[in-house]
Amino acid sequence: MSTNRIRFSAHRSSVGVPDLLSVQIESFRKFMDLHTPPEKQVEEGLYKAFREYFPVKDSREEYIMDFEGYLLEPPRYSPQECKVRKLTYGVQLKVKFSLRALKPDNTVFHPKEEWVYLGQIPYMTPQGTFIINGVERVVINQLHRSPGILFSAKLRSGTTEMTYGARIIPERGSWTEVATDATGYTRLYFDRKKAVPATLLLRVMGLSSDADIVMHFGLADEIKFSALRSEKAFAPYVGRKLAARILDLSQQEFPDPETGEMTYVSRSVPIFEIGHVLREEDFHTLRDRHIDTLYLLKPQYEDERHVVLATLKKDTSYSQTSAIVEIYKLMRGADSVTDPEVARQYVEKQILSTKRYDLGRVGRFQLNRKLYGEQRYEDSLLRLEDVVAILNRLQDLFTGRAEGDEEDHLSHRRIRTVGEQMYLQVLEGLNRLTRAIREQLSTREGEDFSPSEVIQSKSFQSAINKFFAQGQLSQLLDQTNPLSELAHKRRISAIGPNGGLSREHAGFEVRDVHYSHYGRICPIETPEGANIGLINSLAIYARVNELGFLETPYHPVVNGK
Incomplete structure (x- = not known):
């Protein structure tokens, strides 16, 4: 009796059945x-x-x-x-x-x-x-949600308004959510707590001033105002919009109620806000304040809604220290901070330390794939480049140049x-x-x-x-x-x-x-x-x-x- 198996199928499988265990x-x-x-x-x-x-x-x-x-x-x-x-x-x-x-x-x-x-x-x-x-x-x-990043674009319930967002899921640490409303204002949530402007994270990571942020995103032209000697030299810039605030920074003394020691608190008063249209009479105001450099919006961004500019308009912080204090107050639920150094150590431990925050190998792989299309970085912490790429991708979603991710796709589950x-x-x-x-x-x-x-x-x-x-x-x-x-x-x-x-x-x-x-x-x-x-x-x-x-x-x- 023949034991050869006869196959009637037109094609034979080129891949053998693997070990099922x-x-x-x-x-x-x-x-x-x-x-x-x-x-x-x-x-x-x-x-x-x-x-x-x-x-x-x-x-x-x-x-x-x-x-x-x-x-x-x-x-x-x-x-x-x-x-x-x-x-x-x-x-x-x-x-x-x-x-x-x-x-x-x-x-x-x-x-x-x-x-x-x-x-x-x-x-x-x-x-x-x-x-x-x-x-x-x-x-x-x-089968669980993979560490990494997930972009979303969906209708706000009961309205025709689209909302855009990103969810950063680390292997260990707080989930970070970024959400953009119809005006472009982008908020940041740590562990689904109260929202803060997303630009705070940029300041914490090194882009401390408005000027640093707009120049890093390529939104502004840098003008050396101190080189403009007269109103005639200033005239070509009249009508242009400011990309960074002009601030009057000062330090005020306050006595400590317990020790009686004097402490110095930095205060900032905006002279001109972002989006302010320059006028001829502004020349004397700027010269009296000894302003050295102006940052003016590039013409192509003057009429376009941009998530970074919309967020900067509502961001009251003006330096890395003030941004750290704001994030500290959010994460700890504190009303005020007496020692900025304590706030700095806490925020660095929560966000910028691998002991508390770790994207993991899979999370870094997913961020590289989604943001850069190649395996560019290997470190397991969020980098400044990552946050910049996330905001750029949100801008593409906001302007319709990109689409949101499918949450249930197996590329987001492992x-x-x-x-x-x-x-x-x-x-x-x-x-x-x-x-x-x-x-x-x-x-x-x-x-x-x-x-x-x-x-x-x-x-x-x-x-x-x-x-x-x-x-x-x-x-x-x-x-x-x-x-x-x-x-x-x-x-x-x-x-x-x-x-x-x-x-x-x-x-x-x-x-x-x-x-x-x-x-x-x-x-x-x-x-x-x-x-x-x-x-x-x-x-x-x-x-x-x-x-x-x-x-x-x-x-x-x-x-x-």
Whole structure:
């Protein structure tokens, strides 16, 4: 009897069916692998998680504890034995910590290195599952909003007025929203709090004056007024509009009500506002004020509504310091600021520091792609060039030269695989662990102690256990038949923690089939009821790239063939 399969199809697939479990297994191996040699552990997610939180210093900066490496001990029992014995199939995590004193006059304490047992981490079986207390579970992949930037253009409800905006979503830190109204005035929201003019952020990042801003955007001509000796020389500029305010800056003395000390407060009084049309008599006013340079709007922008000019007209700040104070008052909900230096340190920590604000690798990739069309920058903080490019894009939206983004397109959503979910959970565990270490180190004084005496591994272990036992995305494996088991491992959920949706608030648009799903997400297989469109399955040929975006193979068509 012949066993050769006869194919009647006209075309044969040039791409073989991929490993259907690779989406689970490969992502876990990138996070943690028993077979990785110690010198290559730096590439793993577990190593990177420890590097996020270590070294740790106490509040008095007397001691410092650092992470030196880790060791994974193989599981004691096989997956089958763990099922029978009702045990967890996992590896034992031992971490090498070093502890030393920072102050040279501390002669009591001696530097130490020690291996500390932190607990058990569930390990993935070759079938892409986890065994927790003898029960087989699977961690399903999460589809969530990608870090990056999203431009929008929509009608204001109940009116025919268009509103334009941009939402900057970092991997860590406050969401920043930019919104433009019908006049072009562009507002900035940090964490959806009260609005401030968007030009404040430009001032904080280095373009401190009106003149710096308009010249950077190419909106103005620079005229050397001090070189104009007479009204006749000034005459050609009569009728032109000012692009930057003419301010009278002064300092006023105020006594401190508590200490009685005199403090100096800068005040600015506008002489001429932006858009002021120059007249002949203005020559003497400007000369009396010893104005050195004038910034006049270029003729092509005099009649065009521009988002930067409209925003500058409503921006009352006049320098980098005044802009920092305004943002500080917004973010802290303060009415006044006594020390501008405190405001500067706070704003820099919140916006200009990677500890509190981080676009991440994916966020930077998306910003580069959307704003520049190429991978131009690599740093994970917002740059001045980014804010300028965002305002230029909003101007294009405002004038109809560009269109808004589709929020539900898969280029704005990414897959958070099992490896990345475990990475986030380990970060949460290490956050608890380092907080306890910092408290313990702060209580030690004039004594000799070892790393194991200040480390409480219970907080780290409980964070890992909670994820597998109670997490929304950790589910009992569907073992009805081999096909349902495989489908469960390739499931994608838009519900869940860390940026996931809730079924109560998810609208129709999020649940609907989108053309970008073609070849990536199955348009048919989804449950009925409250979860419809929120729980999906990967298409057979779909794969997750290194940034978490879904890809699918395609045939290039040349001359219709």
